[in-house]
Amino acid sequence: MAQRERKNDPSRPATAAQGDRPKGARGQGARKPGPPAGARQRPAGKGNPGGKPSGPRPPDRDAAGWLWGGHAVLAALANPARQCRRVLIAGETVETWETEVAELLEARDDVRKPEIIARHAFAQHLPASAVHQGIAVQADPLDQPDLESLLADLPADRPAALVLLDQVSDPHNVGAVLRSASAFGATAVVTTKRNAPGETGALAKAASGALEHVPYPHVTNLARAMARAQDHGFRLLGLAQEATATLADEAGQDRLGLVLGAEGHGLRHKTRETCDALVRLPTRGPIAELNVSNAAAVGLYELIGRKAG
Structure with a gap:
């Protein structure tokens, strides 16, 4: 049919589970037994809560939603009806976005300044498929009219x-x-x-x-x-x-x-x-x-x- 939708939605990222907490509590002073000699230690993650994380944290899906990409973020910051919470800019794109973002934030009272982070740290907040261009904003949904x-x-x-x-x-x-x-x-x-x-x-x-x-x-x-x-x-x-x-x-x-x-x-x-x-x-x-x-x-x-x- 000529005017039907062609789906091009990329695969949606699965929601990663939080690491399981160990069952029971060890007594004070008890030492955690080490692995048997020659045994391979499991990587950090589920079932190994005490280890160092081996990858980025899953996106925080319980907080207000994240918008990403230059046009989307700048338009959101320019909209007085939009309640914003945080602005992230990747360190290597600071020269691209920082001046315009700073000008937009001067007119707002909800966010004072952007957070400059490493590009790989965006994975803590955004889906893996997000083409974010080094900028994102955490914002509440707009109130749509009936x-x-x-x-x-x-x-x-x-x-x-x-x-x-x-x-x-x-x-x-x-x-x-x-x-x-x-x-x-x-x-x-x-x-x-x-x-x-x-x-x-x-x-x-x-x-x-x-x-x-x-x-x-x-x-x-x-x-x-x-x-x-x-x-x-x-x-x-x-x-x-x-x-x-x-x-x-x-x-x-x-x-x-x-x-x-x-x-x-x-x-x-x-x-x-x-x-x-x-x-x-x-x-x-x-x-x-x-x-x-x-x-x-x-x-x-x-x-x-x-x-x-």
Whole structure:
């Protein structure tokens, strides 16, 4: 299907377990027996709590979330609505980030200065797959508006465009959709509470700062949310490869919503029924299908960018 998601999510890092504590307590003055002669000592870690750690500590997943990458971190620090806790900069990238970070921190009262650490120490806080560019921020999630309030606050005399994602689960794709939504001036990216990513570091990195600018509400029932958008005057167009009409054929009013489904499933049955029309992009050639984030970018250009140009 032309507008379905192509998953490119790298394997997620497993959560490392804490080292087991030895069962029972040794009496005061008791000496720990040494290994038998010639025996190999086990490396530090589980079952060897007293030894020196043989690798980086697992990420601290109980604290506020970490965002990483230059654009994502600088945008978070520039957002007064974002509560930040710590900023990390790798020693070898200090010249790249320190001046701009210092300027942003002057306007904040939650973080006073960045922590300069060795690059390998980032592994204590971030997943192994994180492409962090030597900078990260520990921050609380943003307070996202509920969809009804967002719709009610829209000016009645101005065009608006929504992107609605039907259980698109890959954070890299969703982040790229947010980036396109920011670039073209979309009103919001709406997704589901189930089978969709929350505010993660991978999503924020892919969004390249757009998470700080584009509302990202999660809804319990997408079909009901779509109906509420229609009550507020939105015409909702679902992308489906088998549709006969093109997006350009139907994109003729000021309030429009672009509805995209996930790879493998596409738009669910109820989502399809709730759309005002099913449309396709005029792709051609031996490979006519687009990744969901690419389809969103092309669709937003058709809905917003072409009119603005």
